[in-house]
Structure formats: C-alpha cells, structure tokens
Amino acid sequence: xxxxxxxxxxxxxxxxxxxxxxxxxxxxxxxxxxxxxxxxxxxxxxxxxxxxxxxxxxxxxxxxxxxxxxxxxxxxxxxxxxxxxxxxxxxxxxxxxxxxxxxxxxxxxxxxxxxxxxxxxxxxxxxxxxxxxxxxxxxxxxxxxxxxxxxxxxxxxxxxxxxxxxxxxxxxxxxxxxxxxxxxxxxxxxxxxxxxxxxxxxxxxxxxxxxxxxxxxxxxxxxxxxxxxxxxxxxxxxxxxxxxxxxxxxxxxxxxxxxxxxxxxxxxxxxxxxxxxxxxxxxxxxxxxxxxxxxxxxxxxxxxxxxxxxxxxxxxxxxxxxxxxxxxxxxxxxxxxxxxxxxxxxxxxxxxxxxxxxxxxxxxxxxxxxxxxxxxxxxxxxxxxxxxxxxxxxxxxxxxxxxxxxxxxxxxxxxxxxxxxxxxxxxxxxxxxxxxxxxxxxxxxxxxxxxxxxxxxxxxxxxxxxxxxxxxxxxxxxxxxxxxxxxxxxxxxxxxxxxxxxxxxxxxxxxxxxxxxxxxxxxxxxxxxxxxxxxxx
Amino acid sequence: xxxxxxxxxxxxxxxxxxxxxxxxxxxxxxxxxxxxxxxxxxxxxxxxxxxxxxxxxxxxxxxxxxxxxxxxxxxxxxxxxxxxxxxxxxxxxxxxxxxxxxxxxxxxxxxxxxxxxxxxxxxxxxxxxxxxxxxxxxxxxxxxxxxxxxxxxxxxxxxxxxxxxxxxxxxxxxxxxxxxxxxxxxxxxxxxxxxxxxxxxxxxxxxxxxxxxxxxxxxxxxxxxxxxxxxxxxxxxxxxxxxxxxxxxxxx
Numbered sequence: 001x002x003x004x005x006x007x008x009x010x011x012x013x014x015x016x017x018x019x020x021x022x023x024x025x026x027x028x029x030x031x032x033x034x035x036x037x038x039x040x041x042x043x044x045x046x047x048x049x050x051x052x053x054x055x056x057x058x059x060x061x062x063x064x065x066x067x068x069x070x071x072x073x074x075x076x077x078x079x080x081x082x083x084x085x086x087x088x089x090x091x092x093x094x095x096x097x098x099x100x101x102x103x104x105x106x107x108x109x110x111x112x113x114x115x116x117x118x119x120x121x122x123x124x125x126x127x128x129x130x131x132x133x134x135x136x137x138x139x140x141x142x143x144x145x146x147x148x149x150x151x152x153x154x155x156x157x158x159x160x161x162x163x164x165x166x167x168x169x170x171x172x173x174x175x176x177x178x179x180x181x182x183x184x185x186x187x188x189x190x191x192x193x194x195x196x197x198x199x200x201x202x203x204x205x206x207x208x209x210x211x212x213x214x215x216x217x218x219x220x221x222x223x224x225x226x227x228x229x230x231x232x233x234x235x236x237x238x239x240x241x242x243x244x245x246x247x248x249x250x251x252x253x254x255x256x257x258x259x260x261x262x263x264x265x266x267x268x269x270x271x272x273x274x275x276x277x278x279x280x281x282x283x284x285x286x287x288x289x290x291x292x293x294x295x296x297x298x299x300x301x302x303x304x305x306x307x308x309x310x311x312x313x314x315x316x317x318x319x320x321x322x323x324x325x326x327x328x329x330x331x332x333x334x335x336x337x338x339x340x341x342x343x344x345x346x347x348x349x350x351x352x353x354x355x356x357x358x359x360x361x362x363x364x365x366x367x368x369x370x371x372x373x374x375x376x377x378x379x380x381x382x383x384x385x386x387x388x389x390x391x392x393x394x395x396x397x398x399x400x401x402x403x404x405x406x407x408x409x410x411x412x413x414x415x416x417x418x419x420x421x422x423x424x425x426x427x428x429x430x431x432x433x434x435x436x437x438x439x440x441x442x443x444x445x446x447x448x449x450x451x452x453x454x455x456x457x458x459x460x461x462x463x464x465x466x467x468x469x470x471x472x473x474x475x476x477x478x479x480x481x482x483x484x485x486x487x488x489x490x491x492x493x494x495x496x497x498x499x500x501x502x503x504x505x506x507x508x509x510x511x512x513x514x515x516x517x518x519x520x521x522x523x524x525x526x527x528x529x530x531x532x533x534x535x536x537x
Numbered sequence: 538x539x540x541x542x543x544x545x546x547x548x549x550x551x552x553x554x555x556x557x558x559x560x561x562x563x564x565x566x567x568x569x570x571x572x573x574x575x576x577x578x579x580x581x582x583x584x585x586x587x588x589x590x591x592x593x594x595x596x597x598x599x600x601x602x603x604x605x606x607x608x609x610x611x612x613x614x615x616x617x618x619x620x621x622x623x624x625x626x627x628x629x630x631x632x633x634x635x636x637x638x639x640x641x642x643x644x645x646x647x648x649x650x651x652x653x654x655x656x657x658x659x660x661x662x663x664x665x666x667x668x669x670x671x672x673x674x675x676x677x678x679x680x681x682x683x684x685x686x687x688x689x690x691x692x693x694x695x696x697x698x699x700x701x702x703x704x705x706x707x708x709x710x711x712x713x714x715x716x717x718x719x720x721x722x723x724x725x726x727x728x729x730x731x732x733x734x735x736x737x738x739x740x741x742x743x744x745x746x747x748x749x750x751x752x753x754x755x756x757x758x759x760x761x762x763x764x765x766x767x768x769x770x771x772x773x774x775x776x777x778x779x780x781x782x783x784x785x786x787x788x789x
Contacts, residue, residue, distance in 0.1 A: 428619060428621045428622075428624075429619075431623070434615075436587075436588065436607070437608045437609060437613075437615045438634075438635035438683075439635060444638060448623075449623045449626075
C-alpha cells in the first residue's frame with residue numbers, strides 16, 4: 001500500500017473509530033498517571049522513601065496485608081469448596097449472604113468491627129473483653145471481611161470448571177489421594193490461584209478505608225497517602241506513595257497478562273462430585289460461620305442506626321435517619337445515585353463500543369486497544385484519584401458531578417469491559433458477514449442482532465458500575481467537594497466526629513440501594529427467562 | 538457463462554492462499570470445489586462473494602466484472618458452515634429480516650418468508666428460536682434466509698460438515714431440488730469426495746492454493762490429471778467402496 005492509500009484507509013470508519021476510542025482511553029486512563037509520575041521530584045522522592053514514617057507504614061502495610069491475604073484466601077477457598085463441591089441446601093441464599101460485603105464500602109467493615117468489638121461494642125460488652133480491636137488485628141479482620149467475598153467468587157470460578165474425569169482415572173489406577181492432589185489438583189489451580197492471591201493482596205494493600213477506621217495509630221501506606229494528599233494537599237508526597245502502591249497492582253496485571261486463564265477454558269467433561277459423611281456437615285459449618293460473620297456486621301449497623309442511644313437505650317427510633325438527612329445526607333445520597341446512574345450509562349456505552357472494536361473488528365491495533373481497556377486494573381483507586389486531582393485541580397471540571405463520573409468510569413472500566421468482550425467473542429463470528437451479503441448494515445446488525453443477544457451481559461455491566469460507584473471511597477475522595485460529594489464519603493466524616501449512628505445509617509442506605517439494584521437485575525433475568533432457558537443467553 | 542473466474546490470487550502477508558485459479562460455471566450448474574482442509578478453497582469462495590478482496594485476478598458474472606463489487610450487490614447467496622443465524626430472532630424473523638428493512642421488498646417480506654418456510658418444511662418451527670432446532674433444521678433456515686433475496690448463484694462453505702450422516706443425505710437431496718426449482722447456480726465447497734461425486738455436475742479439485750483439475754465426475758475418475766488427483770480422489774473413493782463391498786454388492 002502506498003502512503004496515500006494508508007492515510008486514506010486510516011480515515012475510513014473502522015480505523016477511525018479505533019483511533020478515536022484509543023485516544024479517548026489514553027487521555028482518561030494513561031495520561032493522568034503519567035502526569036502524576038512527572039509530579040514526583042527527586043527531593044521528595046528520596047525524602048519520602050527515606051523517612052522513618054514511610055518505612056514503618058510500609059512494614060505495617062505489608063504485614064497486615066500478608067496476614068489478611070492468607071486468611072482471606074483460606075476462607076475463600078473453604079467457602080468455594082462448600083458451594084461447589086458439597087450438596088448443602090440453600091446454596092443460592094448462602095452465596096448472597098457471603099457476597100453481601102461487596103455491596104458496602106470497605107470503611108464500613110472497619111466501622112462494623114468498632115461497633116462489635118470497640119469500647120462500647122456489642123460483643124465487647126457481652127463478653128466483657130477489653131478494647132483491643134484498634135491496630136494490627138483490627139486492620140487484618142476488617143480487611144478479611146472486605147476481601148473474602150472476592151476471593152470466594154474467584155476461587156469458586158476456578159473450582160467450578162475443574163473436570164472430575166482425571167480423578168476417576170486416578171482412582172481406577174489406584175493412585176493415592178495425596179499424589180492426586182500434587183499431580184492433578186495443584187497443576188490445575190496453581191496459575192489461577194496465583195492470580196487470585198495477587199488480586200486479593202492488591203485489593204487489601206491499596207485500601208485505606210479499613211485501616212483509617214480501625215487502625216488507630218497503626219498506619220498503612222494508603223492511609224499515609226490519604227492523609228498527605230487529601231488532608232494536607234501534599235501531592236508530591238502522595239505521588240511517591242502512589243508510585244509504590246502501583247507496584248503490586250502492576251505486577252498482578254502483568255502476571256495475568258502473560259497467563260491468560262489457560263486453566264479455565266478447558267472443557268469440563270464431568271463436574272466434580274464425591275461423597276463422604278463429613279462433607280456436607282463441614283460445608284454447612286463453613287458457610288454458616290461466614291454468613292453469621294456477615295450478618296453480625298450488618299446487624300451492628302442496624303442496631304446502631306435504629307436504637308435510640310446504643311448501648312444505653314435500645315428503643316426503636318428513626319431519629320438518626322432524620323439527623324443524617326439534616327446533615328446533607330439526602331443531598332449526598334442523591335449525588336451518589338446520580339453519579340452511579342450516569343457512570344453506568346456512560347461506562348456501559350464506552351466499554352461496549354471498545355469491546356466491539358476489539359472483539360469483532362480484529363486487527364493488529366485491536367490488541368493495543370484491548371490492553372488500554374484493561375490497564376485500569378493495574379491502577380488503585382487512590383492513585384487514580386490523586387492523578388486526577390493533579391491534572392484537573394485548576395480546571396472548570398473540578399467540583400462537578402462529571403469528573404466523578406469520569407474517574408469512576410475509568411476506575412471500574414476493566415471488569416465490565418471484559419464481560420462484554422467475552423460475550424461478543426462467543427457470538428457467531430460470521431454475523432457481520434451475513435449482514436454484508438444480505439445488504440444489512442453493520443449498525444443494524446449491531447443493534448438488531450448483537451446487542452439483543454448480549455442484553456444480560458449489558459445489564460450485569462450496568463449493575464457492576466452502579467454498585468461500585470455507590471460504595472467506592474477511594475478515587476472520589478480526592479475529587480469530592482461539598483457540591484458533588486457522594487454519600488459513601490460521609491461515613492468517614494461521621495466517624496471523625498464520632499457520630500457512629502449516622503455512619504451506620506449511611507452504610508445501611510448504601511447497602512439497601514445496592515441490594516435493590518441487584519434485586520432488579522435478578523428480576524429482569526427471571527422475567528426474561530434467563531434461568532429457564534439457558535441456551536438463550 | 539454464469540460466472541467466470543480469471544487468474545484469481547490471494548496472498549495474506551507472505552502466505553499464498555490462492556494462486557491464479559481460473560474456472561467457469563454455466564447457469565444452473567452444480568460445481569463442487571473439492572480439496573483437503575487448508576488448501577485455500579474457503580478463501581476462494583470468499584473472494585467470489587466479496588468478503589475477501591483478491592490480490593489479483595477477476596470475477597465476471599453475467600459478463601460484468603464484479604471483482605470489487607460489494608457482497609450485497611452481487612445477487613449471490615452464501616451459506617456458512619456454522620449457519621450464522623440470528624439467535625435472538627425466530628425462524629420467520631430470520632428469513633424475512635433482510636427483506637423487511639429494505640423499502641422495495643418490505644411489503645412482500647412476510648409472504649416470501651412464509652412461502653420459503655413451507656418449501657423448506659419448517660412450518661411447524663416458524664416461531665421457534667434457532668437454538669431449539671436441530672443442526673439440519675438450522676441449516677435449512679440459513680438456506681431459506683439466503684433464498685429470500687432470490688440470488689442466482691449460491692455459494693456453500695462446507696454446509697454439512699457439522700451434521701450427521703442421515704441429515705446430510707436428506708439435505709443433499711433437498712439442495713438438488715432447490716436448485717432445480719429456482720434454477721440457481723450452486724458452488725459447493727467440501728473435503729468429502731463422496732459428497733462431491735454424489736451432487737455435482739462438475740468438480741474442481743484443489744491442491745494447496747492451486748486448482749488441479751476441473752471436469753465432470755466421470756472424467757475425473759477416468760482421466761485424473763495427475764498423481765495428486767489419482768490419490769486424493771480416485772484412490773480414496775476406491776478404499777471406501779472396497780471396505781463396504783465385503784458386505785454390500787451394489788451391482789447385483
């Protein structure tokens with residue numbers, strides 16, 4: 001092709017749309033991060049990294065995260081085993097209970113712990129224990145509460161797709177169980193499990209909600225970043241810590257990139273199923289205890305929110321709700337819902353367009369676009385928020401709802417993008433060609449054939465954006481002003497003023513709205529017959 | 538000559554998929570393109586419909602050069618191996634869709650579709666979604682969808698390779714009947730020697746990227762052009778016949 005022809009083909013529809021989307025993603029995802037990195041100067045770099053405080057917080061971060069990750073993975077594995085490998089009843093109900101913590105902000109888990117185990121905690125009073133929840137173990141327990149549902153979902157996904165036939169063959173050959181584990185199970189779960197460990201570790205190590213609420217004097221790097229950048233506007237110090245927090249997330253991202261779930265795509269000949277007399281009772285115990293833990297935390301919000309003055313007066317009241325709303329709670333709740341809805345619409349639209357270009361208009365540039373679409377996985381919310389404030393602080397954009405919509409879209413972009421990317425990839429590869437031959441335009445094929453066949457995925461994406469926007473406290477904490485503040489940020493504010501009742505009210509409100517969203521999605525699927533006729537998906 | 542192909546070639550990057558293939562098809566003829574997997578026959582077929590732009594060469598239909606015409610302007614149909622039906626639409630909607638969205642054919646869309654549904658024996662399935670049909674029924678829907686636009690040449694890309702033997706035999710017969718009824722020219726890709734010989738007026742045998750011989754089935758058996766045709770076609774058929782002749786004696 002001559003240069004002229006090349007230029008012309010670049011400007012035709014398909015390349016042009018790829019370039020436009022590519023540039024958009026580059027500007028909203030990559031540019032702010034690069035800008036943040038340029039904010040770092042040599043002096044602050046060495047002075048921050050060399051400071052005593054940084055060293056201490058780094059050690060705190062690593063130790064509490066390591067312990068919490070181990071517990072979270074073990075618990076997640078036990079739960080995944082109970083749900084996928086036993087015959088316990090009410091699996092659906094248990095799954096809902098176990099994943100409930102994913103609908104509330106991380107900071108509420110810390111708060112739940114304080115309500116339960118703090119000075120006046122429900123359990124502290126019940127057993128007369130001393131207040132030891134602040135500090136290392138508080139952070140560990142809170143982090144586990146916040147992360148184990150993710151570990152559970154990811155591990156259940158691995159176990160669900162394991163094939164039993166190799167184990168049957170091994171049994172026939174008389175190979176001992178322990179050898180079966182090392183020769184069959186271990187090679188199968190190794191890579192996906194490393195991904196899970198990376199993901200959980202990253203999630204915990206970059207969260208500031210839990211350590212901020214129950215850490216007390218035990219500070220971690222995200223808390224330091226939060227205090228320096230949000231509290232004292234020391235952006236360069238924040239940027240240095242942000243750079244450090246990018247490392248684990250980037251490592252996780254690169255690991256996944258080079259080990260694209262090969263273990264999960266294998267064809268399942270037979271689902272795993274064995275029986276012995278201990279299996280189901282152990283299963284019940286595992287899911288029962290975990291569910292109880294979750295219920296206890298939610299219950300702690302309920303009692304704080306509805307009791308007149310816990311622990312002295314337990315009579316029912318709506319006074320704290322009134323109080324929360326009088327402190328602008330209603331306005332901020334409105335902000336949250338508007339931000340969540342706008343992000344969902346905008347995010348679904350951009351993710352779907354991008355996935356269409358990468359999954360159904362394959363070319364060399366698709367690969368690059370795909371990478372750009374998933375790279376946001378490697379950016380912790382705090383770091384993203386910091387980079388956005390550095391770029392937009394002085395612009396008209398700052399203080400608007402729009403900037404929160406944009407930062408949330410970027411923050412939560414990768415997962416919904418991957419959902420629709422996979423859904424598009426599974427549709428018949430020749431649909432557009434059929435259109436070409438029958439004289440049906442690509443747009444018609446997209447809107448009359450491809451989108452209708454992906455509608456449940458689109459609904460799931462919408463719900464993912466919505467739920468996460470409602471509960472997020474990371475990126476938005478940098479960009480919120482009294483005008484556009486989402487309600488999740490009130491939790492921290494109320495805690496600071498020791499208004500635990502109002503903080504509990506906010507947590508409950510977020511939980512209720514997110515459960516409503518999940519309920520609506522479930523109803524749409526039931527009415528649409530998704531669960532009746534599975535082939536239609 | 539209904540369709541004429543002159544020195545058609547396609548090179549992907551450095552890989553030569555089709556090298557200078559020439560042949561012609563008369564109106565109403567059934568031509569099979571026979572060759573092993575990966576020999577370039579699908580690339581050839583895709584160039585005929587216009588889904589792939591040839592690197593060089595020409596495609597002439599009814600005396601007009603259509604080498605660079607868009608697929609929908611060629612009055613040709615194409616049936617995919619994997620049916621490529623619109624899973625969110627019923628059988629009826631699949632067949633009438635292309636007619637319905639065009640002004641000129643909007644009014645006759647429903648009646649044309651119902652007519653084809655009857656001819657293809659799909660009446661009781663017309664309101665079902667494709668996924669609840671058998672493979673054979675789905676392929677009938679795909680053929681009906683193609684016929685709805687009344688093409689005078691239909692191209693088939695191994696349309697039966699995913700079907701069981703009984704369905705294949707039934708569909709073979711139906712295809713021949715459709716061809717007679719609509720007087721359509723058909724070009725049919727297959728790697729199955731027996732299928733090619735059972736259906737075709739002429740067969741084009743392909744080796745990697747090149748056309749080796751084109752003739753009637755009879756002449757190919759009698760005068761194979763080279764050793765490759767002898768081995769890939771004649772010997773293969775012989776083996777099939779020999780393995781069965783122990784049990785069935787057809788000549789008696």
